[in-house]
Amino acid sequence: MSEKDLKDKDTIPSVDEEKRDFLFVTTAGLAVAGGAVTVFSMVDTMNPAKDVLALSTTEVDLSPIEEGQSLTVMWRGKPIFIRHRSEGEISDASNVSVGELKHMASDESRVKNPKWLVVVGVCTHLGCVPLGQKIGDNKGEFGGWFCPCHGSHYDTSGRIRKGPAPLNLEVPPYEFVTDDIIKIG
Amino acid sequence: MKDNKTEKKGFTNWIDERLPIFTFINHNLRDYPTPKNLNYFWNFGSLAGITLVIMIVTGILLAMQYTANTEIAFDSVERIMRDVNNGWLLRYIHMNGASMFFIIVYIHIFRGLYYGSYKYPREILWMLGVVILLLMMATAFMGYVLPWGQMSFWGATVITNLFSAFPIIGDYIVTFLWGGFSVDNPTLSRFFVLHYLLPFAIVGVVALHLVALHQFGSNNPTGLDVKSEGDTIPFHPYYTVKDYLGLGVYLIVFAGLVFFAPNFLGHPDNYIPANPLQTPAHIVPEWYFLPFYAILRAVPDKLLGVLLMFAAVLILFFLPWLDRHRVRSANFRPFYRQFYWLFIINCFVLGWVGAMPAEGIYVLISRVATLYYFGFFLIIMPLLSKFENTPALPSSISAAVISEKFDSKEPAGSETYVK
Numbered sequence: 001m002s003e004k005d006l007k008d009k010d011t012i013p014s015v016d017e018e019k020r021d022f023l024f025v026t027t028a029g030l031a032v033a034g035g036a037v038t039v040f041s042m043v044d045t046m047n048p049a050k051d052v053l054a055l056s057t058t059e060v061d062l063s064p065i066e067e068g069q070s071l072t073v074m075w076r077g078k079p080i081f082i083r084h085r086s087e088g089e090i091s092d093a094s095n096v097s098v099g100e101l102k103h104m105a106s107d108e109s110r111v112k113n114p115k116w117l118v119v120v121g122v123c124t125h126l127g128c129v130p131l132g133q134k135i136g137d138n139k140g141e142f143g144g145w146f147c148p149c150h151g152s153h154y155d156t157s158g159r160i161r162k163g164p165a166p167l168n169l170e171v172p173p174y175e176f177v178t179d180d181i182i183k184i185g
Numbered sequence: 186m187k188d189n190k191t192e193k194k195g196f197t198n199w200i201d202e203r204l205p206i207f208t209f210i211n212h213n214l215r216d217y218p219t220p221k222n223l224n225y226f227w228n229f230g231s232l233a234g235i236t237l238v239i240m241i242v243t244g245i246l247l248a249m250q251y252t253a254n255t256e257i258a259f260d261s262v263e264r265i266m267r268d269v270n271n272g273w274l275l276r277y278i279h280m281n282g283a284s285m286f287f288i289i290v291y292i293h294i295f296r297g298l299y300y301g302s303y304k305y306p307r308e309i310l311w312m313l314g315v316v317i318l319l320l321m322m323a324t325a326f327m328g329y330v331l332p333w334g335q336m337s338f339w340g341a342t343v344i345t346n347l348f349s350a351f352p353i354i355g356d357y358i359v360t361f362l363w364g365g366f367s368v369d370n371p372t373l374s375r376f377f378v379l380h381y382l383l384p385f386a387i388v389g390v391v392a393l394h395l396v397a398l399h400q401f402g403s404n405n406p407t408g409l410d411v412k413s414e415g416d417t418i419p420f421h422p423y424y425t426v427k428d429y430l431g432l433g434v435y436l437i438v439f440a441g442l443v444f445f446a447p448n449f450l451g452h453p454d455n456y457i458p459a460n461p462l463q464t465p466a467h468i469v470p471e472w473y474f475l476p477f478y479a480i481l482r483a484v485p486d487k488l489l490g491v492l493l494m495f496a497a498v499l500i501l502f503f504l505p506w507l508d509r510h511r512v513r514s515a516n517f518r519p520f521y522r523q524f525y526w527l528f529i530i531n532c533f534v535l536g537w538v539g540a541m542p543a544e545g546i547y548v549l550i551s552r553v554a555t556l557y558y559f560g561f562f563l564i565i566m567p568l569l570s571k572f573e574n575t576p577a578l579p580s581s582i583s584a585a586v587i588s589e590k591f592d593s594k595e596p597a598g599s600e601t602y603v604k
Contacts, residue, residue, distance in 0.1 A: 031433075041271040045246050050268040 057185035059177065062116065070133045072121060075184045079121035079129055080172060081145070082182075085156060090114050092143060093157035103168045107157040110171050118182065119158040120172050123147040125165035130154060145169070213399060218417035219424055220405035222586050226300075227403060227424075228431035229293040234391065235432060236286045241384050243279040251331065253377035255370045258333035259458045277447040283325050284450045285439050287473035290318060294501075299525055301513030302404040308505040310397035315501045317390050322498070324383040325471065327376040334455030335465050341368045341376070343468065347481075350491040367461060407585045408513025409578065416582040467542065475539030476532050480558065482543045483551040493555065500562050507562050509570040512578065520573045528561045 058075045060082065065071050071082045085093070093107040094114075111117055123130050125147065131137040132145035132154075140146030140153035142161045147154075152163030159168040174184040201207040250269050252261040265272035294314070297303055303311035330341040345362045349355040364371030402411060411417055418424075442449065450472055454465045470478050477494050484490035500507075515522040531554050538551040579585035 041274060042242070042246060044270045045272055045275050046249065047270050049250075049264070049270060049272070051264060052268075 057183055059181060059183045061181050063180040067115075072133050073184070075120075075172060080184055081117075081119050081121040081133060081158070081169070083117045083156075085115055085117055089143065089156040093117075093155060093159075096155070096157075096159075102160050103166070105157075105159060105168055110157050110159075110168070112174070112176060116182075117156070117158060118172065118174055118184070119169035121145075121169070123149065123152055123165055124160065124167040124169065125150055125152050125163070130169075213395075213420075214425070215419060215421040217399070217402075217420035218411070218414070219403055219420045220411055220416060220582055221418040221423075222405050222407065222582055223403060223424065223427075224406055225427075225431060226292070226296040227405075228428055228435075229289050229296060230398075231428045232431060232435050233286065233289045233293055236282060236289055237384070237387060237391065240279065240282050240286060241388070243275055243282065244381070244384065246275055247279055248381060251377075253331065253374050255333060255373055255459070258331065258373060262332045274443070277443045280451065281439070281442045281447060283328065284471070284473065285435075285442070286321065287325070289435075290321065291473070294318070295529060297404075298504075298528075299515045300404055300406060301408050301508070301510075301515070303504045304508070304513050305505070306401050307397070307404065310394060310400075311505060312502055313390055313394045313397055315498070317387055317394060318501070319498060320383055320387045320390065322474070324380055324387070325473065327380040327383075329455075329471060330373065330376050331380060332455060333373065333459045335457045335459055335463075336452045336455040336468070338368060338459035338461065339464055339468050340470060341372065344470075345372075347491045347494075350488040352488070369461075404513065405582060406514060406516060407579060407582055408517065409582050409585065412581045413583075469540055472536065472540070475537075476535035476558075477539075479535040479539035479551045480555045482539070483548070483555040493559075497558060500559070504562070504566075507570075508566040510573060512575045517575045517578055518569070518573060519575075521569050524561060524565050524569070527557070531557045531561070 056076055058073055058080070060071070060073050060080075062071075062082070062084070065082065065084045067084050068086050069084055072079045073082065074080070083089075090107070096107075098104050098106050107114070110119075121129050121133070126149060128147050128149035130140075130145035130147040130152070132139040138146045138148075140162075142153050142155035144154040144156045144158060144161075146152070147163065147165065150164050152165035153161050154165075154169055155161050157168075158171075160166070172184050174182050177183050197207055247265065250261065250265045250272065252258060262276070265276050267273075269275070297311065297314070326340070326344060330337045345359055345368065348358040348362065351358065360366065362372070363369065364375060402417075452469065457465075469475070477497055480497050481490045481494040484493055510518065510521070512518055515525050534550065535554045535558065538547045538554065541547040543551075579588060
């Protein structure tokens with residue numbers, strides 16, 4: 001029997017077209033839905049696992065950090081810069097006219113307590129870790145951080161002032177658990 | 186120079202003219218003329234192919250989470266089960282997928298054995314299939330070692346020690362396989378690499394298997410050659426839809442195993458981390474190796490047992506020359522058919538004694554079953570080739586189908602064929 005014969009309804013009088021369409025659409029629909037769910041759950045295995053997500057908060061005791069000192073801690077595999085800023089550094093940061101900045105943000109909007117600056121230590125250009133945490137590091141022209149990869153200068157509020165980076169150093173979500181302890185994440 | 190009027194338009198035609206993939210698909214998956222009388226046993230080839238894809242996809246995703254180091258391999262598998270999103274599902278699909286793969290492939294092989302699919306002109310097609318089986322066995326064995334549980338470790342120890350049976354070079358081979366003086370980190374490391382590599386080798390051999398298949402097309406339940414266009418129907422839509430239905434049923438069984446009895450075919454001891462100082466009380470391989478394991482243990486001599494076990498698989502290569510009977514399908518071979526079913530039962534018996542302790546009555550049963558296993562190939566097949574008479578064969582696939590449809594005892598237009 002050729003395909004043409006099958007298409008010819010007269011030779012097969014009992015074909016219920018509506019029933020066939022219904023069966024075809026429901027079968028194909030269910031197969032597609034099942035396939036989509038399966039593919040999604042398989043691809044989802046590549047998302048962060050529960051043990052990775054469990055590492056997404058870090059608590060830091062600030063009390064050992066003297067004025068002018070910095071501390072680098074790890075959070076989600078990235079360095080977090082914590083700087084105990086001096087009066088001079090705070091005034092340097094807050095006296096800048098926001099309008100002149102490449103990425104406009106006031107110093108107040110970037111800190112919870114002006115003495116403590118907490119930023120993600122990853123240059124917003126291409127992801128290098130800027131210098132300026134250690135004594136003797138090049139802190140750049142604005143006394144904050146300097147990225148050695150492509151020469152971006154950050155100020156004492158972690159804002160981009162000069163160089164190719166488009167944005168200020170990111171402020172991670174954090175909160176003061178007590179006056180001396182912060183919880184990042 | 187092309188005539189403008191006949192030049193085909195459209196994007197797919199533009200590509201097809203330069204790279205004929207659509208012609209290829211059309212030729213092999215659409216118009217491909219297929220015997221019109223294939224039964225559901227012909228679903229198992231495509232099911233095996235689909236299972237191979239499932240195994241490779243889940244395997245690649247698992248490899249992204251797994252660590253091949255004896256210190257953390259076990260923990261990394263537990264992490265997949267507990268912490269990775271849907272990791273339990275991923276691992277259970279892969280774990281049970283191995284069992285499903287062997288179920289499918291064994292049925293596929295038994296199908297070929299019943300309908301004489303290994304006979305002229307499909308000898309190479311059959312032999313490539315045996316190569317795939319061997320690669321699958323190696324891959325499955327090494328995969329079972331990766332979780333680094335007790336069964337992993339002791340299975341690896343026992344199987345690699347098989348090679349120590351060879352005189353003189355045996356110990357060197359085993360040390361070489363281990364990369365040391367016991368199953369240890371170097372062993373695990375290379376097993377992981379090979380377990381990842383071999384499936385792609387299988388894909389390559391499967392491609393050759395398909396090329397060889399499409400050279401003469403599928404065999405069919407009558408075992409008769411396709412004689413005219415009337416004996417065939419296009420692959421699409423007739424066999425695509427038949428394969429889809431079979432796939433649906435298969436996936437229900439597969440999913441049933443994964444969701445309701447994921448550890449049914451496994452061994453609980455493999456959830457105990459590997460301990461080189463303590464062998465489990467009762468050590469058995471995965472179910473799909475049990476018949477071969479039974480043959481190994483049936484022989485009281487170490488070397489002979491190992492050789493017989495390897496021979497049990499390798500003998501399949503010689504099947505086209507052991508069975509030289511000119512009729513393919515067991516449907517027309519009354520004697521072969523009896524021995525065939527006895528052989529199937531015998532395989533189950535071997536599997537069963539393989540799981541039993543090697544003592545008492547089980548040893549005797551395994552010896553009798555081993556004798557029949559080899560006797561079937563080496564004595565019964567050659568003798569039947571010479572002496573088995575067959576009834577008249579239908580003159581063509583169409584004639585067979587029509588006579589079946591009208592339930593006549595006498596095949597329409599039959600030709601007398603007596604060996």
